[in-house]
Structures are given as structure tokens and as C-alpha cells.
Amino acid sequence: MIQRTNESRVYNHIIYVLFSIMFLLIACTIFTASYVSALFSMTFIILLLSVLYMLMHDGIKVQDLLVIHAIIMLTIVNATIGSSDISFSYYRKVIIFISTIFMLYLSTKIKVSETAINYIYVINICIALLYVLAYFKGVGTQYTIGITFNFSNPNLTAIFILHSLLYVTLAFIHYKNKASRILFSVLFVLLMYFLICTRARSCFLAMAFYFILLAINYLTNNKVHLRKGVSFLILILPLLFTIVYMKMVDSNFINIFSFAESTGKPLSSRYHIWSMAFKSIYEHPVTGDYYGLSSGTGLFQMHNTHLDVLSSYGIFVFILFIAFLYNIMDSTRKIARSKSQKASLFAFYAIIIMGTFEAALVSGGLGMDILSSGFLILARHEEGNSVRTNNFLFQKIDTNKKICGE
Numbered sequence: 001m002i003q004r005t006n007e008s009r010v011y012n013h014i015i016y017v018l019f020s021i022m023f024l025l026i027a028c029t030i031f032t033a034s035y036v037s038a039l040f041s042m043t044f045i046i047l048l049l050s051v052l053y054m055l056m057h058d059g060i061k062v063q064d065l066l067v068i069h070a071i072i073m074l075t076i077v078n079a080t081i082g083s084s085d086i087s088f089s090y091y092r093k094v095i096i097f098i099s100t101i102f103m104l105y106l107s108t109k110i111k112v113s114e115t116a117i118n119y120i121y122v123i124n125i126c127i128a129l130l131y132v133l134a135y136f137k138g139v140g141t142q143y144t145i146g147i148t149f150n151f152s153n154p155n156l157t158a159i160f161i162l163h164s165l166l167y168v169t170l171a172f173i174h175y176k177n178k179a180s181r182i183l184f185s186v187l188f189v190l191l192m193y194f195l196i197c198t199r200a201r202s203c204f205l206a207m208a209f210y211f212i213l214l215a216i217n218y219l220t221n222n223k224v225h226l227r228k229g230v231s232f233l234i235l236i237l238p239l240l241f242t243i244v245y246m247k248m249v250d251s252n253f254i255n256i257f258s259f260a261e262s263t264g265k266p267l268s269s270r271y272h273i274w275s276m277a278f279k280s281i282y283e284h285p286v287t288g289d290y291y292g293l294s295s296g297t298g299l300f301q302m303h304n305t306h307l308d309v310l311s312s313y314g315i316f317v318f319i320l321f322i323a324f325l326y327n328i329m330d331s332t333r334k335i336a337r338s339k340s341q342k343a344s345l346f347a348f349y350a351i352i353i354m355g356t357f358e359a360a361l362v363s364g365g366l367g368m369d370i371l372s373s374g375f376l377i378l379a380r381h382e383e384g385n386s387v388r389t390n391n392f393l394f395q396k397i398d399t400n401k402k403i404c405g406e
Contacts, residue, residue, distance in 0.1 A: 011110040014050050018043060018103075019123040019374070022367040026127055026160065029366060030134045030149050036366070043367055044095055047102040054109065068105065071320050072098055078313045079298075082291035090298035093312070093363050094290075100362055100369040101324070107373035108328050108380060117381050120374050121174065124167035128187050131161060131194055147197035158200030159360045163371045165191045165207060166347040169214075170378060174340050202357030210350040214343060222339045231329040234349050235322065238356040239306040242274055270303055270357065277307040281315075288314035301363040305355030308362055328376065336379045344379035348372065 025039045051068075054060060060068075079094045088095075134140065134149045141147050146154030168191060172184040195203060217224045249271045280289045290312045294300040302308040310318045329348070336345040351372045355361055360368050 008111055008113065010053065011050075012112050012116040014046065014106075014110070015112055015116045015377070016119055017046060018367075018370050019120055021046075022370045023123050023127055023130075025367045027130055029151060030130060030139055032150055040365060040367070043370065044099050047099055047106065050106055051102050054106070058109070060109075064105070067320055067324055068101060071101055071317060071324065074317045074320070075313050078287045078317065079290040081287055083296060085296065085298075090296075092365070093294075093298055093301070096365050096369070097309075097313075097362050101321075103369040103373045104325070104328055104376070107376040108331060110377075112377065112381070117378065120377065121167065121171050124164060124371075124374070125171060125183075125187070127160075128164040128168055128191060131164065132187070132190055135190075135194060141197075146199040147194060149194075154198040155200045155202070155358060156360070156364070158195055158198035158203040159354065159358060159364065159368070160366075160371075161191055161195045161198065162203040162206055162350075162354060163368075165195065166210065166350060166375065169210075170340070170343055170347060170375075173343050202354055205356070206350040206354035209353045210346055213346040213349065217339065217342055217346075222342065224342070226333045226336075226342075226345075228330065228333075231333050232326055234352055235326055235329060236306075237353065238304055241356050242270075242304055242307060245270065246274060246278070273303055274307060277302040277304070277311040280311040281307075284311075284314065286314050286316065288312045288317070301359040303358055305352075305359050305361055308359035332376055332379050335382070341379050341381070344375050348375040348379065351375065 021039050021043055025036060025043075027033070028035050028039065051060075055065075075094055075097060076091075079091065083090065131149060135147075140149040140151070140157075146157070148154055148157050151157040151160065165188065168184050168187050172181055172188070175181065175184075195207075276293070280293055283289070284292075288311055290298070293302075293311060302311055306318070306322075309321050329352075332345055332348070336342045351361060358364075361372055
């Protein structure tokens with residue numbers, strides 16, 4: 001029992017450190033501090049050490065270990081084909097992908113306290129406040145191309161704002177006191193305005209998908225039962241969409257959605273890069289073409305999670321990754337019963353849907369994997385099974401643990 005408590009404390013501290021670094025990464029990006037690369041490297045080292053700690057103290061199932069090992073080895077080998085470059089910049093995308101595997105796995109295996117859960121919420125509220133501060137200080141608010149907050153482009157900015165919107169919504173559901181909810185409501189409105197200013201359609205689609213799921217669950221009084229096939233359907237939607245999209249562009253059928261176009265962003269904007277991805281998959285189905293697609297730099301992404309993994313690392317890595325992700329999503333689906341848990345799971349679903357147009361989960365960097373995996377930690381957190389501690393900042397008045405619909 002003492003050993004279990006000690007391990008829980010270790011995992012709590014891992015959460016504190018990772019989400020604190022996440023805050024610093026975003027702050028340094030917005031205010032152009034020169035510590036981003038060092039902080040990014042720290043997250044990878046911490047995740048690697050965390051997995052090793054889990055292996056030594058908790059143990060890892062043989063099948064999980066084999067899958068993770070196979071993904072890592074095949075990814076590194078396939079990325080190395082054709083290249084003699086061993087620089088960090090060339091393998092940066094590989095490191096991001098491996099970090100994502102580590103973080104996703106940790107998020108579904110560790111048990112954390114109520115204090116750690118509160119810390120996740122508080123850090124993400126603070127991140128949302130960073131965007132507000134940046135806006136009123138006029139940092140990266142160039143409207144001709146979309147608001148950036150000093151991220152590399154408006155689309156990446158939108159993805160980070162999307163995460164904050166989801167966390168603010170979850171905080172509104174989780175915490176019941178009036179003062180906190182007023183703060184969350186104001187933040188939500190401001191963040192939605194910032195998202196509009198990025199002109200990133202993919203994140204609007206993800207938000208719409210999220211609120212549709214929330215509305216259905218609310219209208220049924222939390223009686224929505226997520227069947228086994230739901231996880232798989234949501235998981236493969238980004239790949240199915242690319243196939244339908246390519247056919248629609250080829251037949252000019254896409255033009256009926258012309259109302260969704262914006263200046264400089266035609267509906268066919270993904271056609272060229274996805275065509276290149278499909279061509280690469282056809283020519284290099286087994287190993288992928290990491291070297292060729294990046295022209296030897298390692299700096300590229302296919303603006304779709306599934307196509308990015310397929311074209312970069314080949315069919316075997318892709319199958320293993322999809323199986324790995326499906327297992328995570330489906331096991332979380334079985335656990336998520338309360339409104340707060342389901343809302344957190346829906347948030348992760350929204351990130352998967354966002355992956356239809358962006359590959360940020362597997363190649364985004366800046367700790368994107370930490371933010372996304374946080375939704376899984378929240379979705380799998382059962383308050384009755386955790387060590388009860390004083391809430392960190394926002395008082396949660398509703399202590400009724402009865403699950404609606406049961």
C-alpha cells in the first residue's frame with residue numbers, strides 16, 4: 001500500500017513537471033524567449049524516464065511493450081533510410097512522434113490524485129490567460145494572415161487555442177462555484193474570438209463536433225452509451241475524409257461548399273499536399289519516405305495525422321499506431337461514465353477530428369502531446385478511487401459522486 005502511494009506521488013509530480021513545462025513552452029513562444037528548444041528536449045527526457053520508471057516499478061504488459069518497441073524501432077529505421085544526417089533537426093519530427101507514444105501510454109496507465117487533476121485545470125486556465133495577455137499587449141496580432149501570438153503560423157495558433165477552449169469548457173463542467181464559472185465563460189468568449197481571428201477552419205470543425213457530442217449527452221441526461229465501434233469510427237474518419245475529399249476535388253463537387261472559403265484559403269488547399277502523400281504511400285508503402293518528402297531536412301508534415309504517419313514511416317508503423325491509439329481510446333471509453341469524464345473523452349475525440357486537416361498530434365511539437373493526453377487523464381480519472389486532497393484553486397461544490405443514468 002505504501003509502495004502504491006509512493007508511486008502515485010511520483011506520477012503526480014510527473015504531471016506537475018510536464019504541465020509546468022507546457023506553460024513555459026507556450027509563454028516562451030508567445031514572448032519570444034530563447035528556451036523553447038531546451039524545454040522541448042526536457043519533455044522528451046522526462047517522458048522517457050517516466051516510461052522507464054513505470055517499466056521498473058509497475059511493469060508494462062508484454063504486448064504493450066512489444067507494440068511500443070516495434071513502433072519506435074521501425075520509425076527510427078524507416079526515417080534513417082536514405083539519410084546520413086544524424087542531426088537533431090532531421091530527427092526532430094521522429095522525437096515528437098515517439099514523445100506522443102510515450103505520453104499517450106502514460107496518460108492511460110497512471111493514477112493521479114485530485115490535486116494533480118486540479119493542477120491540470122489550473123495550468124490550462126493560466127495558458128488561456130497567456131493568450132488574453134498576448135492579445136491586449138498586441139503580440140502576434142497580425143490580421144492580414146490571421147492572428148499568430150508568435151507561433152509559426154495561424155493554424156498552429158488555432159490548435160493551441162482549441163486545446164484551451166476545450167479545457168475551459170471542461171473546467172466549466174467540472175467546477176460548480178459561480179465565480180469560477182464567470183471566469184470560464186469570459187475566457188471562452190475571448191478564446192472563441194481569438195480562434196475566429198486565426199481563420200483556421202479545421203479547429204472550428206473540431207469544436208462543432210465536440211459541442212454536438214456534448215449536446216447529445218446533455219439532452220439525454222448523460223445516458224449516451226458509447227458503443228465499441230464509436231472509437232474505431234472516429235479514429236478512421238480523418239483517413240476516410242481524405243479519400244472522399246480527393247474524389248470531390250477531382251469531380252469539382254467540392255465547389256458546392258464554396259461558402260466555406262476564405263481569402264487565401266480555397267477549399268482545395270489540401271489537394272496538392274495530400275496528392276503528394278498518396279503518391280509517396282504508393283511508391284514507398286512499407287518504409288515510407290521520410291527522407292524524400294522532407295528533401296533530406298526532416299521538416300515537413302502532411303496536414304493529416306494518418307497520412308503523415310503512413311507517408312513518413314510506412315504501413316507497418318501506421319497499423320501499429322492505429323491499433324495502439326484504438327486500444328487507448330476504447331479502454332478510456334469503457335471507463336468514462338460521469339458527465340465530466342465523457343466531456344473529457346469527447347475533447348480527445350475532437351483532437352482526433354482536428355487531425356483530419358492537421359498532423360499536430362504526431363508532428364506538432366511544443367508539447368502538443370502533453371495537452372492532448374491531458375484529456376485522457378481527465379477522462380480516466382475516477383474521483384472515488386483517488387486520494388482525496390484539497391482542491392487546488394477552484395472549489396468544486398458538487399461532491400455527489402452518483403453517476404447520472406445509473
